[in-house]
Structures are given as C-alpha cells and as structure tokens.
Amino acid sequence: MPAAAGGRASSAPIMGHDNEPTIFELSARGRTAASFRTTGVPEWDAEELVPSPHLRDEPAAIAEISERDLVAHFTRLTHRQYSVDLGAYPLGSCTMKYNPKLCDDAASLPGLTDVHPAAPAALTQGWMELLAELEQALCSITGMHAATLQPPAGAAGELTGLLLMRAWHAEHGGQRHKVVIPDSAHGTNPASVTLGGYETVTVPSDDRGLVDVAALRERLDDDVAGIMLTNPNTLGLFEEDIAEIAGAVHEVGGLLYYDGANLNAILGVTRPGDMGFDIVHMNLHKTFAVPHGGGGPGAGPVAVSERLAPYLPGPRPVLGDDGVYRWEQPAQSIGRVHSWHGNALALARAYSYILANGGDGLRRVAEAAVLNANWLRTRLRGIYDLPYDRPAMHEFVASTSALKKAKGLRALDVAKRLLEEGFHAPTVYFPLIVDEALMIEPTETESPQTLEALGDALERIAAGDAEDARHAPRTTPVGRVDEARAARQLIPTWDARE
Amino acid sequence: MPAAAGGRASSAPIMGHDNEPTIFELSARGRTAASFRTTGVPEWDAEELVPSPHLRDEPAAIAEISERDLVAHFTRLTHRQYSVDLGAYPLGSCTMKYNPKLCDDAASLPGLTDVHPAAPAALTQGWMELLAELEQALCSITGMHAATLQPPAGAAGELTGLLLMRAWHAEHGGQRHKVVIPDSAHGTNPASVTLGGYETVTVPSDDRGLVDVAALRERLDDDVAGIMLTNPNTLGLFEEDIAEIAGAVHEVGGLLYYDGANLNAILGVTRPGDMGFDIVHMNLHKTFAVPHGGGGPGAGPVAVSERLAPYLPGPRPVLGDDGVYRWEQPAQSIGRVHSWHGNALALARAYSYILANGGDGLRRVAEAAVLNANWLRTRLRGIYDLPYDRPAMHEFVASTSALKKAKGLRALDVAKRLLEEGFHAPTVYFPLIVDEALMIEPTETESPQTLEALGDALERIAAGDAEDARHAPRTTPVGRVDEARAARQLIPTWDARE
Amino acid sequence: MGHYVPHTDAEIAQMLSSLGLSSLDELFETVPEALRLAGGLDLAPGLSEPDTLAAMERLADRNRRAGRDLVCFAGGGAYDHEVPATVRRVAFRSEFVTAYTPYQPEVAQGVLQALFEYQTLLCRLTGMEVANASLYDGASACVEAVNLAVAATGRQTVFLSNGVNPQWREVLHTYAAGTGHQYVACDLAGGLTRWPDAGEPAALLVQYPNYLGCLEDLAAARQLADRTGALLLVAFDPVAAGLLHSPGHFGADVVVGEGQPFGTPLSFGGPYLGMFTCRREHVRRLPGRLVGETVDADGRRAYVTTLRTREQDIRREKASSNVCTNQTLIAVAFAVQLAWLGTSGLRDLALRCARGTRYARDALLTIDGVEPLADAPIFREFAVTSPVPGDVLVERMADDGFLAGIPLGSEYGDRGLLVSVTERRTRDEIDAFVAAFEKVIR
Amino acid sequence: MGHYVPHTDAEIAQMLSSLGLSSLDELFETVPEALRLAGGLDLAPGLSEPDTLAAMERLADRNRRAGRDLVCFAGGGAYDHEVPATVRRVAFRSEFVTAYTPYQPEVAQGVLQALFEYQTLLCRLTGMEVANASLYDGASACVEAVNLAVAATGRQTVFLSNGVNPQWREVLHTYAAGTGHQYVACDLAGGLTRWPDAGEPAALLVQYPNYLGCLEDLAAARQLADRTGALLLVAFDPVAAGLLHSPGHFGADVVVGEGQPFGTPLSFGGPYLGMFTCRREHVRRLPGRLVGETVDADGRRAYVTTLRTREQDIRREKASSNVCTNQTLIAVAFAVQLAWLGTSGLRDLALRCARGTRYARDALLTIDGVEPLADAPIFREFAVTSPVPGDVLVERMADDGFLAGIPLGSEYGDRGLLVSVTERRTRDEIDAFVAAFEKVIR
Numbered sequence A, B: 001m002p003a004a005a006g007g008r009a010s011s012a013p014i015m016g017h018d019n020e021p022t023i024f025e026l027s028a029r030g031r032t033a034a035s036f037r038t039t040g041v042p043e044w045d046a047e048e049l050v051p052s053p054h055l056r057d058e059p060a061a062i063a064e065i066s067e068r069d070l071v072a073h074f075t076r077l078t079h080r081q082y083s084v085d086l087g088a089y090p091l092g093s094c095t096m097k098y099n100p101k102l103c104d105d106a107a108s109l110p111g112l113t114d115v116h117p118a119a120p121a122a123l124t125q126g127w128m129e130l131l132a133e134l135e136q137a138l139c140s141i142t143g144m145h146a147a148t149l150q151p152p153a154g155a156a157g158e159l160t161g162l163l164l165m166r167a168w169h170a171e172h173g174g175q176r177h178k179v180v181i182p183d184s185a186h187g188t189n190p191a192s193v194t195l196g197g198y199e200t201v202t203v204p205s206d207d208r209g210l211v212d213v214a215a216l217r218e219r220l221d222d223d224v225a226g227i228m229l230t231n232p233n234t235l236g237l238f239e240e241d242i243a244e245i246a247g248a249v250h251e252v253g254g255l256l257y258y259d260g261a262n263l264n265a266i267l268g269v270t271r272p273g274d275m276g277f278d279i280v281h282m283n284l285h286k287t288f289a290v291p292h293g294g295g296g297p298g299a300g301p302v303a304v305s306e307r308l309a310p311y312l313p314g315p316r317p318v319l320g321d322d323g324v325y326r327w328e329q330p331a332q333s334i335g336r337v338h339s340w341h342g343n344a345l346a347l348a349r350a351y352s353y354i355l356a357n358g359g360d361g362l363r364r365v366a367e368a369a370v371l372n373a374n375w376l377r378t379r380l381r382g383i384y385d386l387p388y389d390r391p392a393m394h395e396f397v398a399s400t401s402a403l404k405k406a407k408g409l410r411a412l413d414v415a416k417r418l419l420e421e422g423f424h425a426p427t428v429y430f431p432l433i434v435d436e437a438l439m440i441e442p443t444e445t446e447s448p449q450t451l452e453a454l455g456d457a458l459e460r461i462a463a464g465d466a467e468d469a470r471h472a473p474r475t476t477p478v479g480r481v482d483e484a485r486a487a488r489q490l491i492p493t494w495d496a497r498e
Numbered sequence C, D: 001m002g003h004y005v006p007h008t009d010a011e012i013a014q015m016l017s018s019l020g021l022s023s024l025d026e027l028f029e030t031v032p033e034a035l036r037l038a039g040g041l042d043l044a045p046g047l048s049e050p051d052t053l054a055a056m057e058r059l060a061d062r063n064r065r066a067g068r069d070l071v072c073f074a075g076g077g078a079y080d081h082e083v084p085a086t087v088r089r090v091a092f093r094s095e096f097v098t099a100y101t102p103y104q105p106e107v108a109q110g111v112l113q114a115l116f117e118y119q120t121l122l123c124r125l126t127g128m129e130v131a132n133a134s135l136y137d138g139a140s141a142c143v144e145a146v147n148l149a150v151a152a153t154g155r156q157t158v159f160l161s162n163g164v165n166p167q168w169r170e171v172l173h174t175y176a177a178g179t180g181h182q183y184v185a186c187d188l189a190g191g192l193t194r195w196p197d198a199g200e201p202a203a204l205l206v207q208y209p210n211y212l213g214c215l216e217d218l219a220a221a222r223q224l225a226d227r228t229g230a231l232l233l234v235a236f237d238p239v240a241a242g243l244l245h246s247p248g249h250f251g252a253d254v255v256v257g258e259g260q261p262f263g264t265p266l267s268f269g270g271p272y273l274g275m276f277t278c279r280r281e282h283v284r285r286l287p288g289r290l291v292g293e294t295v296d297a298d299g300r301r302a303y304v305t306t307l308r309t310r311e312q313d314i315r316r317e318k319a320s321s322n323v324c325t326n327q328t329l330i331a332v333a334f335a336v337q338l339a340w341l342g343t344s345g346l347r348d349l350a351l352r353c354a355r356g357t358r359y360a361r362d363a364l365l366t367i368d369g370v371e372p373l374a375d376a377p378i379f380r381e382f383a384v385t386s387p388v389p390g391d392v393l394v395e396r397m398a399d400d401g402f403l404a405g406i407p408l409g410s411e412y413g414d415r416g417l418l419v420s421v422t423e424r425r426t427r428d429e430i431d432a433f434v435a436a437f438e439k440v441i442r
C-alpha cells in the first residue's frame, strides 16, 4: 500500500502543529475524483485521434487523490492561512479592507460568469454596459476623461500608462528618455519605467516627507517624459505642493502619472484630475474591495485626460445612439494590454462595491480610513518613532530605530510578535527611505475597538523583551521561517527535492 | 468607547490560543450590518401600526456588530471546530462519512430553495416528483412497501414508527403495552418507547453480542406490541438469528421495528424487509451523506410493509394517471408528524446522493465500510480488548478495560489523546453493555492510508503513559473541559453570567 | 460507480487478503444466505456528477420559484425574508456543516459557542431565561412544550387555542396518541381566543401573533393560567420581537416557535428550526441539548453541552425527550442572521413587515366583496374573505405571477385567504397584487 | 451610505476630539483648499445591498449565458469546461480569497503550500523544472517569456508564429513599444508555422496546439532554435498534457500558456491565469513570485516566497519584471481542479475533448461548402471555412441557441470559423449544432 499520511487533521492547528502533507504524499496510484458528463460521443482510442509523434504514452503524472482527501487537504491548508476574514490586516500600502460578501454574490451571478469573452456584442450587452458604466464611475472618482479596464493589476496599469506617455510624446515633439520618481516610490514604479523604455530619475523627499520641489526642478528638462507620483505618498502624506509640481512638469512638456494605490485616502475629497494628473491607475483590489486572493487577481484600470483618450488600449465598449453597445478601438490606440477585456469578474465586484457605496459612501470610506490612521498614529506617539509625525492620510509610517538602538528591537521582530498577538503584521522596511519602517494602514473597515486592541498590542510589544521577540512567532502554524535557506538551497517543486 | 475585543484573530488557533469573545462582547451600541430592499411602502410609525398594549418601547437587544466583525467572529469560530472536511471522524454509530460537495450544489438550486411549502401542487411538481421518487428509492433499498419522509431525524422516525404500531394494534386485537428492546440499544429507542405510550422491556445480549433469543422468547406475550432492533446492532454485529426473532415476535402478534442508524453496513447486501421487519426508519444524515451540521438537520424517513401503509403520516405525494402529482392522505393516517413535508432540502441532498451512487454504488459503499471496519478491528487486535472479536459489519467496539486495570488508561483518555493525534475520537461508553467502550466506525470514505494512520495513532496511545493521557488534549483550541462545573454552576446564556 | 469510495481495486485486494478473505462477499458471511439480496438493488446505476446535477436541475425547473416566477404573499409559518450573502457564506462554512453534535468539546468550541450565542439571542427575543440548542420545527417545539407542562403539573389536559397553526395542532394530536394528552380546542372570536373560564389544565397554548395574524391578549391568558394553576405556553414569531412585547413580558412559562424567518429560505418547508425557551425553574425538564459556559483545565472560558442527565442517551426511558439530532446548523444561521440585523435592524425589519402588511390590507379591503376575516389588531399577516374560495384564488393568481397566500380551512369560515407581507415586497408589487386580486374575483 | 464603515457617529465624534478635531473635514487639512472637491462625487447615492444585487442581476440578465442560453462551441483561449462543486467550494474558501500576497510566511502556509503544489503540477504538465506563482493571462505570460529570452540572449528579435493567439500577439506588439523588441511574423502553411531558415533570433515563440488547433512540429522548431542559438518558447494548452507530449519533451526552454481551462469559468475573459515555466538555468530571470520549500526555526517543513532579489520591490528598475499582484487565487483553483482530475482524469478529459472535436469536425465537413481551413492534425479545436463569413454565421446561429465559434481574422483567409468542443458537449448537442450550421449557410 503506498505510504500516504492519511486523513488526520494533521495540519489544522486546531489539533496540533504537524505539517500538512503535500497532495503528492497523499496520492495513491489509481485514484481520482473526476466525473464527467455522459455525452454519447463515439469513444475513439487516443491512437485514432492523435498522430504518434505527438501522442504521449504515459499521461502526465498528477496527484491521484479521492475527493474526500482533496477537500480535507485544501480545507486544512485554509486553517494554516491568515486572512482579512479572520482579523485585522494593517498591511501598509495594501488597503486590506473587508471585502463585502455582497460582492461575492454579484461576481458569481451565472449571467456574468458563464459568458464567453469572444461572444459578439449582441449577446453580451449586460457585460458591456457594466464595463462602460464602471469606466464612467472611475472617471468621476478620479476626475479624468476616459479609461481602460484592461490592465489586470496596478503594475500592468503603470506600464500601460507609460506606454500612453510614449505614444503621446511620439506625436508631440518626439520621444523623451527620462521618467522621474520619488525615492519613496513603490518598486513597481521603477520596474515599469524600465519596461516602458525609460530611464528612472529619482527625486529625493524633503524633511517633510514630501517631494523636494527644488530638487525636482533641477531634474526637469525637455528629456523628461513625465513623473510618477503616489498621492498621498507611501509615507501616507499628501503631496501638498502637487499643484506646483504639476505646473513645473507640464512646463517642460512632461506628463503626470498618478499611482492610485493610495486612492482610498481621497475618495470624494479630491481628485487626481483636479491635481493636474494626466494618467491615473487604480488598484481595484485595494480601494474598491476586490479581495486580494493571496496575491491576486486584482484589476488596475487606467484613466486619462481628454488629450490622451485617443491612445487608450482597445477595444472599449461604447454606447451608440441606438442604445446598443459596440466595441470600438480608440483612434491612435496603443493596442491591447490583456488577452480579453481585463479581469472582468474583479471589475464586476468593484462595480457592485461602487453601487452599494455611492458617492456619499465612498467619501465616508476615505474619512474613516484617514480617521483610523491618525487615531492610531497618535496612539503610538512616544512608543514608536514617528519620523514624519504630521497629519497623515489613510496610513502612516512608524519606526523602531530608537528601540533598535535602545534594545535591539527590529521592525521585523515587531512584525513577528504582532502575529502572536493575533494581528497580521504591518508592511515592514518600506518605504526604503525610513529606517526600520513599520507602514501601518488600518483601513476604514476596522472598528475603534479593533484599533484600540491593535494599539495595545503594539505598545506591549515595544515594552517587551527584544531577545524574546527574535524568536517570535511561536503560536503560528510554523515558527520563524528560514528564508535564507530557501534561496540558498532552492526547492521550487516537490520533484526537485532529493 | 464601549469595550469590545476588536478584530484580532484572537480565537483562531492559527495565532495563539486566546478565546474568541462572544458577539455580545464585540457589540457596540448603534452598529448594524443590516440592509434592506427599497420598497416605496408608506413609512408609518410603529404607534400607527401596533396598539400600545402590544407595542414594546425598546426593541429586543441583539448584538450590535458590523458585517466585518460578524464575518470575522464566525469565521474564527470555524477555526475552533473540527469537522469531516478537516479529517477522519470515526465516531461509532454516527456514520461520519464524507459529504459530497455535489450534494451541496444540488440542495442549493434556487428551484428547490425558493419554493413555499404551502404552494399548491400545480406549482411544485418538481418537489413532489423528487419526494415521491425518494420514497420509492428508500423502499427499494429497505425492501419495504411505502414510506413517509416527514420525520426530521431518527428519533422522530422511531416515535412515528411506534405510533404506527399503536394505530395498527388499535385495529387488530386492541392495544398492547410493552415494547422489547435489547440492552445494547441506543438511548433514543427507550425514550421513544415511552413517548409512544409503551413500557420498555429490555432483552439481554448473549455472549456473542447478539440478542439472547431464549431470553427474548421468555419476554414475548400478547401484550408485546413489538420489538425495536438495530441490525447490525450497536456492537456492529449482524443479528444472525433475525429470521427466528422475526418469527417469534410475529407469532405473538408483535411488529418488528428496524432502527436504520446502521443501514450503511448492508446497502445492497440485505434488506430489513427481507429480514421480516414491518417498520424501518433511516437516518439520511448517516447512510445517505446528509451532513450532520454540528447536530442536525437530518432526516429520518420511515418505510413500512404493505399492511401498515394505510397508517402512514400524510399528506404524501402521489402520481396520478394523468402524470400529475397530488397530495393524498393515507386512509387511516396517524396524521402529520412535521409542520410541512419534512426536512426537504436534506431529502434533496440524499436523493442526489442516491442518484450519483445508484444501486451498484450503494453496495460498494457497504462493502468498503465493512472492509474498513474489519481491517481496523484486526489492526487493533492485541492492543485493545475486543470483547466481541468476530467479523464485524461497518463498525466494531473495542475496550480499554484491560489497559485500565493495567495502567489506568480509560476510554475517555484515549479519546482525548486521539484529538491530539489529529483525529476525532470514537464514540465512548456506548453501548452500555461494554466496559470502557470505544465504538469505532471508520466509514467507507476513509482511505486505507487513513486507516493505517489511525491504527498507528491508537497503538501509540495504548502504549503511551496513562497519567499523561489524563491531561490530554493540550494542542486543541481549549484543553480538557470541566463538564462537572458546567452542570454545577449552570450558565445557559451570556446574560446569566454574574 | 461508488464515486466516494476511495479504494482502488489493488487496495481492496490487499485489505481482503490481510483479512484472509478472497472476495468482498465474504465480508458478509454473518448475514444468513437466505437473507442475502440476489441481483442487487432495484435502482438505476449510478450517474456521473454532472449527470446527477442535470437530473436535479430538471426537477428544480419543474417548480415555480418565489422571487423569479412568483411574487410571494404566502406566510403561515414560512416567510419570504431576505437571507443576505453574509449569512449564507458564513453560517454554512464546512466546519459548521460537516461536524457532528459536539461530543468532544475541546474540538467543538466553534459550534458550542455559536449555540451559546444562539441560546442567548433567543432568550432576549422571547424574554425567557433558558433556551435549548434547537428542536425540529414549530410543531415539534409545541409538542415538547406540552410535554414539559404535563410533566411539571402532573395534569393531562391542555387548552389549545384554534389560533395556533393548524398543522402544528395536527402534529400535537398525532403525538397525543402516544402520550395520552387531552386537548380542549378553544375557538376564536373576532380573531382572538375565547378560553374556557374554568378547568384544571396543565397548560394554555396560544400563538402570538396567531395564525390569522391577530395579536392575542396574553395578559388575559396569563391571568387564566394563574387562576387554574396552568403553565402559559406561547408560540411566538421571532420577527415580532422587533415591535411587540415578548411573551416573557406577559409572564409566559415556555415560549416556542418556528425559527425559519431568520436565516432560512422557504426551502419547501424544511429544514426549519424549532425554537424552545423557558423559565429557569424548568431547566431540568428542558428537552434536547443545552450548551453551558464553563472553563478548561487552564481556566480558560469554554463551552460544553450540559445537564446531560436529562437526555435520552443517559436517562433512556425516563428522558425529558427523545430528541438527539436536532437542527443545530439552522440555529447557527438564525444566530448569524440575527446578529446581522442587530438591535436596530430587527426593529427595522419588523416595522417594514408591518408597514407592507398594513398597506396591502388597506388596499385589499377597498375591493368590494373582500372582507376582513377578523377585526382584531394584526402585525405582519392577515386573513380576508372574498367571493372566490381561497384555493381557487391562489391557483388563478399564480397565472399572474403571484403566490397569493394560503387558503384557510373551513374552521375559519370558508373562502378565507391568509396573506403575509415581508420586508421584501415593494409598493409596486403590492399594487400589482391587489390589481390582480380584484381582476381574479370579478 | 457607507455600509462597510463600522463607526457610529458617537465613535467618530470621540475619535475626532481625541485628535483635537471638530469635524471630519479637518482630517484633510493637508489637502490644499483649491483641490478640495466641492459638492462631492458625481455618482448616484449608495444603494442598499438587495438593491445593489438587483442592479447587478439586471445586467447579468442582459447577457446570453453559455449553458442555459447558448451551447458553447467557442474556444480560442477560453474554454467551456466543467468546474465541479468540489473545486468551487474548496478553492474559494475565504482564507484563500481574502489573504494578501504571503509576506508573512508563518501565517501564510496555506497559500504558500497551495502555490508550491501548483508549481509542481505545472512543471509536470509542461515538462519544465521551475514555475512561478502565476502571471496575469496567456498574453502576459508570452510577454514575460520574450523578456526572459531577450535578457538571456542579449538579442532583440523574436520569430513569432502566426499560429500564436492573435490577441496575445497584439499584446506582445503593444509592450514591444516600450522594450523595443522586434518581431518577425512567421506565416502558417497548411496550419503549421513556416519558420525563416536563418537569422539571429533571441527566441522562437510558437503555440502548441496553435490557434487553429493544429499540432506544430516542435522538434523542427527546436532544431532551428539550436541552429540559431535561440530559445524555444512554447505557449501550451494545459489540457493537451493529457494526450500530447509536453513541450519539455521537445526541448522547450520556456513554456507558458493560458491556465483558464482548469478551474476557471468563461468569466467574460478574466480573471484567467498566466502559466509560466522554464528550465532551472533561467530561474534567476524568472518573473514574479516563486515559492520554495524550507524549514522553520524548529526544523519543520515550511514554504516561503524565494529568490526575492529578482523582484521589483528589491531590484526596482533592474527587476526581472514589474509584476507584483498576480493571479494567485486562480492558480490555487487550477491546482485544485487538476488534483480533482488526477492522472487518469486528465487523460480522460483530453480524450473526451479530442473525441468530441473529431466527431464535430467530421460531421461539419460532410456539409458541402464547408472546407477545412488547415489540414494539419488537430487536438481539440479546428478551423473551417464556409460560404458565410464567420461573424455572420455566429450571429445567425445564436438565434438557434449556439455560440458557433470564433470568427477568424483575414490573416487566416476570410470566412474562417474556429470551433472548439469540450468534454461537456453531448452527441445530441453536436448533431443539433451541425444541423443548424447547415441550415444557416444554405
């Protein structure tokens, strides 16, 4: 009998801390859970269907497992996984807000899930109306003119935006080579700049934590295609000089790109379009409650000002005077950036979230997000360093640099201890300009009681023993994980083990 | 700010062993998750709608909690709960087999869930066909003539059966007063006998673990209304003398009642009807994969022989020659035993399970269930006492009586240690006729690998330290629970605490 | 065949040989030859999963759905309330769905705590002190209430209001055949129960609001109970707790009811939820499971089923009830739905039901030929009479896309129709309903 | 308004005062007056949850559904495969759905192990050694494959087969505007790629089976790659792994593809799954997340994202890719579906697709006027030409309840239709499809 670990809840921490075996260990030759529709189609042999040079003799080896063991395996894995539905997730820059169950229902309507993306417009008017209405709503929220929903994530939105920049400059005074980004920018920004065919020019932040406008002016010339900004920036601070910045960049013929990862902070309060931005991407999986799925799928629509609209990716759904939606390719479109129409079901989720909140609800979202962040910031004052202790927006950055000097308590250890306290950790060591950074974003869906509990836990940790913290976490499904070893002795698959 | 524990995953053992607060502790005045359809109905005040002697001034106090906290609370509770979907559940007499996800889908079809039970037959032909077909299928499986699907659980089926007995005797020689049950019977049997208006007469088991036929004959007379048997019995043994027993009971004009809790063992192998039983109840939540739901809902249909059919509860769905189903009341019906038509969605689940398995599949279920039980029984030979070490059916009873004498290892401690090993415990201290009983039912859905792991765990425990076992379990969300205190200082609600 | 049996043929052969057997048939050697089923079960062979689902869909499509096919105005113990995504997706997580009764509390705190919260919520709704972990349905809850009262008083006779759901009364009579309990049927006058003014009943059983939707005079019932030394048993609509005084407020001894309105779809009548609550003095006669708070070995708060000596598995023929498997999962859904509503949401829900009901009733009564069946005050349901018998009315209005209500039996005078309006019914739906009603009785 | 903000007004007031503020507006004092949005957003006020769902249902009802309204014969990178209850109910448990990228491995072993299993399964399907944790879709996987090849070879030009999904090629060209990559379009002859016989390409990119369903000659492509020092990049249909040799068998360097066929419904095109695998020698150029096995402090097996220095958050402008959020949840569903199939199920699935395709193709070709567009051997998809242009054909057959296929662009010669048959199509459906086809082109 093949050795397989059997059906004990070996992984579920509900019963001890054993590992969950892989499906390959649970596999037993000859088993399957599969079951197919009876079709009555003639049952030709493989040899009659596929010529021999192509026909494999052995089917690819998959795990062989019963439905019962399959369900138990993955259910046990979920008991080894933290999630928003289990508790607070103050992961800075990620906007881990609660994802309403209503949107799960909306995105699983068969009339949305069972539609082929290549079906002609006449058969998909509902989807096209949904997408067109969502483009509209996102434009109102950002103060832009037109949008594409194709980019499947924020980084894809960034690259799309940079390609729009290229297309624009190509037809307006010729190509430029540099894109400016602040030193506090998220890593996807410079990475996208490179893929966009540009060279990254970094502008430092000043002691306020904002773009150093003087330094920026020094870097601006007619070879600058544009600037990418996050506002509020990754320190959670609003770029107060944004109007001046926009003026300066536009003066040299550059374009302003808005990284919408932090849009949650300003919903209904102010709009990138009004700040002078030309291109905006949004992370629907942050601001508009599309769940993160353990790392996606998300959606990263891009909205632009009127002058850039002709360059948008296509096709886009457009409502005709006859009340019928058709697919149209913008005149000077840069082309497709997705196999089909983007992460459609994620878009449907976001649309249902916008409908449920409405204009008033979205502003309340921003208000509560900013209120929570500032309440927690002041709660931590005197306990952690607050390198930029000024009114924050939806998030703020604390630091353990003093605690590290004093007793060796590192941001990483605070993060691991917080896991033991029952909370997910904040983002650590980002932005790079802050030493021992703890980037904390409570989001608007956490109650004041949750904030109090989180503040108390962070205070306990700061007051606690640093040496002890180095051994945290101990109450989690596994203890502190050896990341160095993973890279040193790479085991990327089950089959790669000796 | 009201004290509430906040949003940490305080309960999820994934992050430590704190308690999950009650929803009442999470409650904060003024909060709600509720959201209603916009109706346009005039908004009269309460005072205009309800006369003052009835109108309450304050609404009943419920927890006041956000959707986010509500979801987190109950999700965390699920991380404190073992279940079949997490691992093996060898709980004797409970048939904790895997519940196919297919049946979840079948039972949540809107065409089944969104039907009012009082809707006229013309509008519910699908449901009526389903119920009629299920009655049919259950009759084929049990070898009976007609059935009622109304009883919502096994115990309700028992009482229904006993009332059928009464109704029968009332019209055949007048009322009788005694019902015989074996000393190995499940507690619901005698409890139902009392509610059926009968007096319980207990017949002992012989050294084979079977009904002592001689002792039975002594107890049989014309005041015996009938006998209730489980076959295989609660020791997991087939009542080999069933034909003789049936003859003897029928001789004195008594009826035979079959407690179907153990039907899983004989599907497609033999049938209660062929054994001579007159009345049969089934536990669809055991044999037919209706999930237990933490203690229900189940379904306990009752099938009877032809002579008892006229007494069945009603109304029953009957197919007319015109192909239309109608509700009909059996001629001498004992009347309703359920508010409506029984636990309809549970019945739909069971029907889909029967369709998917078919006659051949159901026999395979019994074969594998019996195979698993006997394999494990022999695996434990020499490790635990096997008071009745003979070919078992779907379950068997082991005992720690020798281990208790030897080193004080009790059945209860074995059960608690098994939790630490990642398995659910067997049923303990039942049946009552076995000292320190461990009643083990692996079910057919556990793989040989799971049986091996379970056998190994049970062997480790028997070999382990008994004193240590008294402190088990330690790796569970809570440790050994003080049951005595719960009864001594009764706290039945949150509001009853001081 | 046998999708859900994981064993491969090789494994089966191996296991058999380890048992010294050469075929699966030999596993059944203890089954007398004569009793073995030759030729297998008389059932169709197993279907594949997609084929099975298709077969179930065919059946589902033969029903007219409330919501999509029919606008529902039927109640009578089964109400068309919203069950939000939150409740469906949380209450039916597989740990709740696939657990057994919590016999091992150390690994069942999830179900146990959810039940403890359910018990607390139910007591708050009913104004009682103890609740059990659920019974089967409204009918079985009434049966158990009567059993408790009989045991508590040593009396056999119960005054039974005709305002109690007729199907529940049927079930009471069915079970009385075994227990020998006697029922004195108490007529309605103007929609309210007329009690005998004397007697020695074990209990009075009354529904609030009653089957016709009318608000019974519980204070008067309490007085009669006091005069006669009987217990007051009240079947209660949990939605009413949003607007009406609880039965506890009027001094009820036992409060039961049908819990379907919170968290359970219409479901063709089941699984539903039998609510059972009583005063603490009766706790040792409580039927079924009871969850209590206690501590674990380390003194941490924990929950466990308690006062188990009442139950069948221990007390056997002397048990307070025979109930074992109950409706736990439905109780959990009830608790989740109620917590979803919260205090203000519960009141809002009750108000919306009452408003829609008032609006529909006023409109129907403007149609001539349509008369109120009772004039007592109502809450969320009402009865009318019309020139057309209720059953004919319902059949005809189905063609217009309405489930018009529930035809009333002759005991309520003929041509009666019971109409219920929930928070889901819009003004437009009600107007269309009234128009169709008028058309149909012309 | 703001259903999902838990704060009560009292709490807001309290929090504000603790911040020394008197209104929520003061929270935004750092936003210059001039930039503040007067009058709020130009959006409708929020809807209640039931109203929101009703609005979404209205939209959903405006689409014709595959399965209920249309029998689907369309493929082209999006296939109508069964997604069983098991996969839907397990892969979408809320712990998987509402987790972020596993930055804290100690509390993310669920997602990490599922991804480790996904990576292993994907390598077994493709015959490669390393897989990443997913990319966006088939198109983005092709883009990243080209980026890897260009970085590995230092060459800019790629031989791009016209047998590659046209939309994916469109995306490749869109992104080339930034990277400056050059593509040499390679025509099809008889359905198979005609490669230039010389040149210095960074890579050859070919699809197997290709867009017309034909089985490309990967051995020949490998030879050309060897001759020219190029990498062989293959876009692979994972379903093909049940019957066809893996691209790894033919010596591919990088294998990508669209993972939708396993575990993801048609979903109007997304979210889908970009599969990415390569030989181990390229692992340091791998785009996106990679999960590796390691141990925890106590030496217990654990999983973690590794070789992080490739990634944008650390390497920034020098990163191997800009991808951050990917399609993890879809990868988990892919793994669950594949494990559900198992080894025999995968072969069975592939066989059923191939059989239905053969049956449909043979039948269509008996209709006169219908000609094969390519004669090369096929697997689960095929192209035909007919007197009626593809788009007209599709529109007309929709009236008969079929989604007939995908009209082919002029590059494949006009009047082409791409037809795909999955395991879900019955003989009756195919027969009816063929009959309707014949009727429509008459």
Ligand SMILES: Cc1ncc(COP(=O)(O)O)c(C=O)c1O
Pocket (backbone or CB within 6 Å): A093, A094, A153, A154, A155, A156, A186, A188, A189, A230, A234, A259, A261, A262, A283, A298, A300, D323, D324, D325
């Ligand atoms: C500031 C910022 N910009 C860009 C991104 C990239 O977005 P995505 O992960 O959706 O590609 C993120 C998300 O991590 C971010 O926080």
Ligand SMILES: Cc1ncc(COP(=O)(O)O)c(C=O)c1O
Pocket (backbone or CB within 6 Å): B093, B094, B153, B154, B155, B156, B186, B188, B189, B230, B234, B259, B261, B262, B283, B298, B300, C323, C324, C325
């Ligand atoms: C042998 C036996 N009889 C009867 C019953 C009672 O069935 P139910 O719990 O469905 O009322 C059970 C279930 O525990 C049982 O095991």
